[in-house]
Amino acid sequence: MSDFLEVLSNYDILGAYWINLSLTFFAAIFSLIIGTILAMMRIAPVSSLRFAGTTYVTLVRNTPLTIIVVFAVLVLWPVLGVQFSETFSINFFWLAVVALSVYHASFMCEALRSGINTVPLGQAEAARAIGLPFLSAARLVILPQAFRGAVAPLGNTLIALVKNTTVAAAASVPEVSILMKEMLDQNGNYVLPIFLTIAAGFVIIVIPVGLAVTYLSQRLAVSR
Amino acid sequence: MSSHSVLFDAPGPRARRNQMIGNIVGAVVVIGIGAFVVAQMASKGQFAAELWKPLIEARSWQYYFLPGLQNTLIAAAYSIVLAMVFGLLFGVGRLASNRVVRWFCGAVVEFFRAVPVLIMMFALYAMLPRLGLTTPETNPLIAVVIGLTLYNGSVIAELVRSGVYGLPKGQREAGLAIGMTRGKSIRFIELPQALIAMLPSLVSQFVVILKDSALGALITYTELLRAARLLGSDAPFPILQTLFMAAVIFIVLNFILSRIAELVARRVGGRTSGRARANPAPPNAVTVPAVGGTK
Numbered sequence: 042m043s044d045f046l047e048v049l050s051n052y053d054i055l056g057a058y059w060i061n062l063s064l065t066f067f068a069a070i071f072s073l074i075i076g077t078i079l080a081m082m083r084i085a086p087v088s089s090l091r092f093a094g095t096t097y098v099t100l101v102r103n104t105p106l107t108i109i110v111v112f113a114v115l116v117l118w119p120v121l122g123v124q125f126s127e128t129f130s131i132n133f134f135w136l137a138v139v140a141l142s143v144y145h146a147s148f149m150c151e152a153l154r155s156g157i158n159t160v161p162l163g164q165a166e167a168a169r170a171i172g173l174p175f176l177s178a179a180r181l182v183i184l185p186q187a188f189r190g191a192v193a194p195l196g197n198t199l200i201a202l203v204k205n206t207t208v209a210a211a212a213s214v215p216e217v218s219i220l221m222k223e224m225l226d227q228n229g230n231y232v233l234p235i236f237l238t239i240a241a242g243f244v245i246i247v248i249p250v251g252l253a254v255t256y257l258s259q260r261l262a263v264s265r
Numbered sequence: 266m267s268s269h270s271v272l273f274d275a276p277g278p279r280a281r282r283n284q285m286i287g288n289i290v291g292a293v294v295v296i297g298i299g300a301f302v303v304a305q306m307a308s309k310g311q312f313a314a315e316l317w318k319p320l321i322e323a324r325s326w327q328y329y330f331l332p333g334l335q336n337t338l339i340a341a342a343y344s345i346v347l348a349m350v351f352g353l354l355f356g357v358g359r360l361a362s363n364r365v366v367r368w369f370c371g372a373v374v375e376f377f378r379a380v381p382v383l384i385m386m387f388a389l390y391a392m393l394p395r396l397g398l399t400t401p402e403t404n405p406l407i408a409v410v411i412g413l414t415l416y417n418g419s420v421i422a423e424l425v426r427s428g429v430y431g432l433p434k435g436q437r438e439a440g441l442a443i444g445m446t447r448g449k450s451i452r453f454i455e456l457p458q459a460l461i462a463m464l465p466s467l468v469s470q471f472v473v474i475l476k477d478s479a480l481g482a483l484i485t486y487t488e489l490l491r492a493a494r495l496l497g498s499d500a501p502f503p504i505l506q507t508l509f510m511a512a513v514i515f516i517v518l519n520f521i522l523s524r525i526a527e528l529v530a531r532r533v534g535g536r537t538s539g540r541a542r543a544n545p546a547p548p549n550a551v552t553v554p555a556v557g558g559t560k
Binding site for chain 1: 276280284287288289291292295305306309311375376379380381382383384385387388391392395472476477478479480482483490494497504505508511512515516519520523
C-alpha cells in the first residue's frame with residue numbers, strides 16, 4: 042500500500058484533473074453560446090436558419106467526438122492552418138476546446154430546445170396577445186422559462202462534457218486519461234489500484250454535479 | 266416538436282415579407298460561411314484531385330474503409346448484445362426486493378456511469394493481457410467491447426429501471442393479485458412492457474455505442490477512424506478527405522439506426538401500458554445520476 046502511495050506521489054494527478062476541468066470550463070462556455078445560437082435558429086420563423094440549425098445538429102450529433110478531435114488536431118491545425126499559439130501544448134489545448142465545443146453545442150442546443158418544449162402554448166399566446174413581437178416574446182417570456190426547464194438536460198450535457206474531456210487524449214492534451222496511460226505503462230503491477238484512483242476522481246467530480254443539477258432543476262422548476 | 270408554431274402566428278403580409286428578407290439574409294450568411302470554408306480549403310490546395318482520389322479507389326476501400334467499417338460493426342454488435350444483457354441483469358437487480366442485491370447493483374451502475382469510457386478502455390487494455398485473458402491480437406477488441414459494455418450496460422440498467430417505474434402500478438398490483446411473486450411479476454408482466462416502452466431510448470443508446478466504438482482508435486483497435494487515419498497518413502496525405510469519409514459513414518449508419526428507432530416506436534407503441542417516447546433524450550445526455558438515483 043505504501044509502495045502504491047509512493048507511485049501516486051510521483052505523478053501530478055491533480056494537475057491533470059485541473060486540465061480536464063479547464064477544458065470543461067472553456068468548452069462549456071463556448072458550447073453553450075453556440076448551442077443558444079443554434080437553438081434560436083431552430084425555433085426562428087426563418088426557414089433557412091431553421092434548416093441550417095437542424096442540419097448542424099443532425100450532422101454533429103451523429104459524428105463520434107473522437108473523429109472531431111482528431112480532425113481538429115490533424116486537419117484544422119496542420120492542413121487548414123488554424124493555430125492558436127506557437128507553443129504546441131497551448132495550441133493542442135485550444136484545438137481540443139474547439140472540438141469539444143463544436144460537438145457539445147449540438148447537445149446544448151437540443152437541451153435548450155427541450156426546455157422550450159416545456160413552456161406551455163398559453164405562455165406564447167399570452168405574449169403575442171399583449172403585442173410582443175417574436176424576439177421580445179422569446180427574450181421576456183419564453184426563454185426565461187425555457188432555461189429553467191432546460192436545467193436538467195443542460196446539466197446532463199455538462200456531465201457528459203466533463204467525462205468527454207478525456208477524449209482530448211486524441212489531441213495529446215496531457216489530461217487525466219493520458220496521465221493514467223503513462224502510469225499504467227510504468228507501473229504494470231498496480232493496474233487496478235491506479236484505475237480505481239483515477240476513476241474515483243471522476244466519481245467525486247460527477248456525482249456532486251449530478252446532485253446539484255437535480256437540486257437546481259427542482260428548485261428552479263416553474264411551478265405550474 | 267411543434268416549438269416553432271408555439272412561438273408565432275400564421276404570418277400576415279408584413280411578417281411574410283420580413284421572413285423573406287430574413288430568409289435571404291440567413292441564406293447569405295450560411296452560404297457565406299460555407300464559401301469561406303471552401304475558399305480556405307482551396308487556398309490550402311485541398312481540392313487537388315489526387316487528394317480526393319483515394320476515396321474512390323478500390324484499394325482504399327478494400328484495405329482501409331471496409332475492414333475498418335467491419336471492425337466498427339463487430340465491436341458495436343458485441344457491445345450492444347452484451348450491454349443489453351448487463352443492463353437487464355443490473356436493471357432488474359436494482360428493482361430486487363433484497364436490499365443487498367439492490368444496493369450492490371446500484372453501486373455498480375452508478376460507478377460505471379460516472380467513469381469515462383476512455384479511462385475504462387485504457388485500464389482494460391493494460392489489465393487484460395496481464396491477467397492472461399487476452400492475446401495481443403484480441404486485446405484491443407476485447408478492451409473496447411468490455412469498456413462499452415460496462416458503461417452503456419449501466420445506462421441501459423437505468424433505462425430498465427425507469428421503464429419499469431414508468432408503468433402504471435396497476436400492472437404490478439394485478440400481477441401480485443393473481444398470486445405472482447414480485448420477481449415473477451417483474452419478469453412476466455412489467456419487464457416485457459418496460460422493454461417496449463424504452464425501445465426508442467434503447468436504440469439511441471445503440472447510436473452512442475456505435476459512436477463511442479471510435480474510441481477504440483486510441484487503443485490501437487483498427488476500426489473505421491483508425492483505418493481512415495492510417496490511409497490519410499500515407500502520401501499524398503489525404504487526411505482531411507479520409508476523416509471526412511469516415512464521418513460520413515458514421516453519420517449515415519447512425520441516421521439509419523435513428524430512423525429505425527422512430528419506426529419501431531411508432532409500430533410497437535400500442536403494446537405497452539407505459540409510454541414509448543418517440544423523442545428520447547439526446548443520447549449523450551443519459552449519462553448522469555438520474556433524479557434521486559445516487560444515494
